[in-house]
Amino acid sequence: MADGSNTPMNRRNILKTAGVAGIASIAGCLGGDDEDNGGPFYPHTIWGMYGSWEEAYVQGGEYYAEDHGFDFENNNSRGEEEEQISHIQNFAQQDADGILVGPVSETAPANQVEQAVSQDIPVIAANSDIDTPDLTMSVYIGNEPACEELGEEIVTYLESDGEAEGTVVNLQGDLGMAIGTEREQGFRNAVDEHDEIEILEISADFNREPAQEGLYSVLQSVDGEVDAIFAANGEMAAGAAGALDTYGMEPGEVFMACMDGSPTVVDLFDSEWLQRAFTQPTQYYLPIAMHYLEVARTEGEDALPDVGDEIDTDDLEITGEEHMGVDIWEGQDWAPATVQEQHDHPWFQTSGRLLTPDNYDESSNWGVIFGQDD
Structure with missing residues (x-):
């Protein structure tokens, strides 16, 4: 796996100028200023951008990467399996330090995940899963x-x-x-x-x-x-x-x-x-995934949670700076999580919450946080 200290700028330059097939599909990035933070490169391919949920999900990743010096960018697959496959192939060609996938489907990106992992690039799925035992981990609540x-x-x-x-x-x-x-x-x-x-x-x-x-x-x-x-x-x-x-x-x-x-x-x-x-703990999915990509990069995959583990804020706390004038990490609504086995790989199953007329407007709910300027 590449050392993350100098390579992101090289990858970014290639990403902007190379004529590799499929690079053009990455032009649909959402959010961020595409600034290279000089840290490890953790690109993300999302299934599609449909509204405020996806925007908050991606913003959570952008904010966490900004706060922790990671080089993150989001790429919109627009619901197209082939476009997501191309994204993952491109990330691997650019020697990403780890890859984040919000899967379009459970099966389509499996081969590309396996190829990336064979190159010692860990891959974590967020919001849903990918049907391959080679996936490093998945992070989601369970739809x-x-x-x-x-x-x-x-x-x-x-x-x-x-x-x-x-x-x-x-x-x-x-x-x-x-x-x-x-x-x-x-x-x-x-x-x-x-x-x-x-x-x-x-x-x-x-x-x-x-x-x-x-x-x-x-x-x-x-x-x-x-x-x-x-x-x-x-x-x-x-x-x-x-x-x-x-x-x-x-x-x-x-x-x-x-x-x-x-x-x-x-x-x-x-x-x-x-x-x-x-x-769902929307703004936490990508930060949790990035945290564990960083663990895999710096400590090795043996340091990742094992199936059967229960993870709480004593074990993991997602932290960062204030954004939008509030501490968006205050609620830690992902916790507690249990690590289960799905498709023969670890699934970090987060908590979620049933909303009723009695609790929907609590300040920790992501819809309240990200809707404050609406």
Whole structure:
């Protein structure tokens, strides 16, 4: 593995000028001033930029890298598997000290991860997983169990005399992406065993407009007879609120739950359109991953947590400077974490939080922190 003291500037110059196939795809970077900090080079490829969640996720990485002298840059795969594959190949060619991957899918980048690791470049996945035992580690909450908990909240709402029944609209994310399939599976785990619950599916690909248009059409077709809505992210929940409002319904008339804790979700709680949400420790994913890339680089992979370990703030504390006028690291909402085995590699499973009308506006929630200037 390359010494991180001098190489990032060389890599950066190559990245800007080389004609290597696929380099052009990196032009879609988000955020940061692309300044070389002179430290170890930890580039990141993200599945796509869809809204405030991804922006806060990337900002967390940018801030942590800035605070700790790491050379970080974000590259947008735009939901394209081949583009993400190209990113990882390019990172390895530039001799990155470690690679961060927010996977487009669980399987597509596996070969490139294996090749990078064979070159002694550790690779950590964030927000979801990659199906290869060679992955150094993954860091995420687990979309499936989180959405199963949301589905159970919907089931509880629909229960009468011990039996759940009613009509639920399922606003699906992009099922071609790992996070889309995981969230769908979690919701299905909770509701599929209840024969009296009718599921109406709308494919909205995590976007607000198709969610709003699709739900409005459904409301027209069923004369408004909808009891609950599950949305795989906050943008689709906002679209659902728009459709309900346009149709003439009042906030709270339909029970709605979504996977997200964004500023949009905070607004939906404020206006009482939303009753449940599940928030992730969004700004911590990339810092945790970078911390462990640095551990692997400086101490070796034997120093990484083992499967079965429980990690708390006594073991790891993500720290840094103030950003946006506040200490964004104050909450340490990722803790406690457990290290499990997934696809024969360690999975650093963080904590998360079910949001209700009683706790959604707490100052440690990332949607409150990153929505303060909205």
